[in-house]
Amino acid sequence: MALRSATLNVMMKAARQAGVRLKRDYGEVDQLQVSRKGPADFVTAADTRTEKILKNELQRARPDFGFLMEEAGHAVGKDGARRWIIDPIDGTSNFVHGIAHFAMSIALEDQGEIVAGLVFDPINELMFVAEKGQGAYLNERRLRVSSRLRMADSLFATGIPFLGRGEAPDHERFLKEMGAIMAVSAGIRRFGSASLDLAYVAAGRFEGFWETGLQPWDIAAGILLVREAGGLVTEIDGGAKMLQSGSIVAANPAVHGPLREAILRARG
Ligand code: IPD
Ligand code: CA
Numbered sequence: 001m002a003l004r005s006a007t008l009n010v011m012m013k014a015a016r017q018a019g020v021r022l023k024r025d026y027g028e029v030d031q032l033q034v035s036r037k038g039p040a041d042f043v044t045a046a047d048t049r050t051e052k053i054l055k056n057e058l059q060r061a062r063p064d065f066g067f068l069m070e071e072a073g074h075a076v077g078k079d080g081a082r083r084w085i086i087d088p089i090d091g092t093s094n095f096v097h098g099i100a101h102f103a104m105s106i107a108l109e110d111q112g113e114i115v116a117g118l119v120f121d122p123i124n125e126l127m128f129v130a131e132k133g134q135g136a137y138l139n140e141r142r143l144r145v146s147s148r149l150r151m152a153d154s155l156f157a158t159g160i161p162f163l164g165r166g167e168a169p170d171h172e173r174f175l176k177e178m179g180a181i182m183a184v185s186a187g188i189r190r191f192g193s194a195s196l197d198l199a200y201v202a203a204g205r206f207e208g209f210w211e212t213g214l215q216p217w218d219i220a221a222g223i224l225l226v227r228e229a230g231g232l233v234t235e236i237d238g239g240a241k242m243l244q245s246g247s248i249v250a251a252n253p254a255v256h257g258p259l260r261e262a263i264l265r266a267r268g
Contacts, residue, residue, distance in 0.1 A: 007062070008131055011106050011118045014057035018050045018104060019122030022089070025049070026123060030098045043089075043096050047071055050088035050104060058084050058106075065108075070217045081111045087217035090119075091193030100124070105195040107220035117221030119199040128199040128225055136202045136228035145231040145252040146204035151184045151262070154207035154255050157197040160190050165213060173267060177210070180266035181259070198222025201250050202229035208251030208259045210236060216243040223250070232256040236263055 025046040051071045058065070066077030069086045077083060084106060089095050091102030100123040108116040119128040128143075130136035136143040148154055158178065161171050181188055189206070191197060195218060197209045202225035219242060223233045233250040235242055238260065242248045249260045 004129075005116070005131060005134075007108060008116055008118070008129060010058065010061040011108070011116060012127065012129065014054050014061075015104055015106060015118055015120040015122075015127070017057055018053040018088070019120055021053060022046065022050050022104070023122045026095060026100070029095060043092065046095070047089050047092065051086060054086055054088060054104065054106065055084075068109075068216060070215065083109050085109055085114075085217050085220040087195060087215075090195040090218055091191075094192045099192070101191055101196065102193050103196050103199070105217060105221045107217075107224065109220065114220050114224045117224035119195045119221050119225065121196060126199075128202065128221075130202070130221075130224045130228040132224065132228070134228070136225045138199075138203055143202045143225070143229040144204055145201060145226065145229045146207050147252065147254075148207050149254040151255055151258050152186065154185050154259075155187050155189065155205075156181055156185055156259065157189045157191060157200065157206045157209040159192075159194055159197070159211035159214070161213065170213070174212075176266045176268075177263050180262050184262060194218040195222045198250055199225050201231055201252075202226045204229075204252075207255050208249065210249040210259065210263055212236065212247045214242075214246040214248060216246075219243070219246075219248055223248075226250045234260065236260060 048071050064077050064079035066083035067075040087105040090105050095102045103119050103121045106118045107114050115132045117130045128138050161174050200206045201209050226233050235247040236249050251259050
């Protein structure tokens with residue numbers, strides 16, 4: 001990639017370092033699958049450990065920045081404007097079940113705006129990065145969203161609500177949305193990691209992605225990846241407060257409108 005800022009270098013270094021350990025942890029989870037106790041406690045430990053490595057590395061390089069993290073929550077920094085938004089393992093259920101599809105997600109927010117984002121899948125060594133105004137990259141290769149124009153040719157990713165996530169009306173609403181998109185698209189995937197779903201939209205693998213009930217650390221980095229790859233990202237009702245509402249639709253510019261409208265029509 002062209003010129004990479006010092007800050008992005010710091011993010012990549014932290015992710016690589018945490019990735020070495022996380023990869024080892026994943027290998028152990030795979031072994032634990034067969035034990036009766038299961039890997040749940042071990043995974044919580046891996047989550048916390050990964051977050052700590054990321055926090056230590058980032059803090060060492062940028063001591064004044066604040067943090068918003070999935071495990072440890074909020075930490076205000078001396079620099080009131082900038083904070084890191086971190087998900088140490090996005091795709092925890094996959095990790096627990098020995099499915100190699102998860103990532104760490106790091107975003108840098110400056111005065112409420114995401115200015116740098118990184119999504120790193122350590123197993124497949126996929127490093128997705130973006131900086132505001134500088135484009136999005138996968139392992140040094142510039143990314144563009146897909147150029148498919150028709151819903152009928154489009155592959156979409158989503159997240160399916162599950163036990164403990166969303167009440168019954170939420171589940172019914174989602175089934176209607178999925179029914180509507182099934183009827184007009186080339187297919188729907190539920191891979192289980194929102195940050196990677198967004199990274200895949202940026203890479204043109206999926207034409208679009210929608211989900212509700214997400215947390216800022218699931219999507220902060222991915223939003224910038226999609227935008228810097230030429231895609232559009234809004235809430236499902238068209239607003240711009242994805243980090244606050246957890247509602248998101250991200251897609252290439254041709255199908256973003258049709259996807260959003262189909263979801264809204266399905267909701268009635
Ligand atoms: C989850 C993943 C999943 C999405 C869930 C998230 P976690 O994050 O991003 O794809 O559908 O809503 O909670 O729990 O694996 O970090
Ligand atoms: Ca997550």
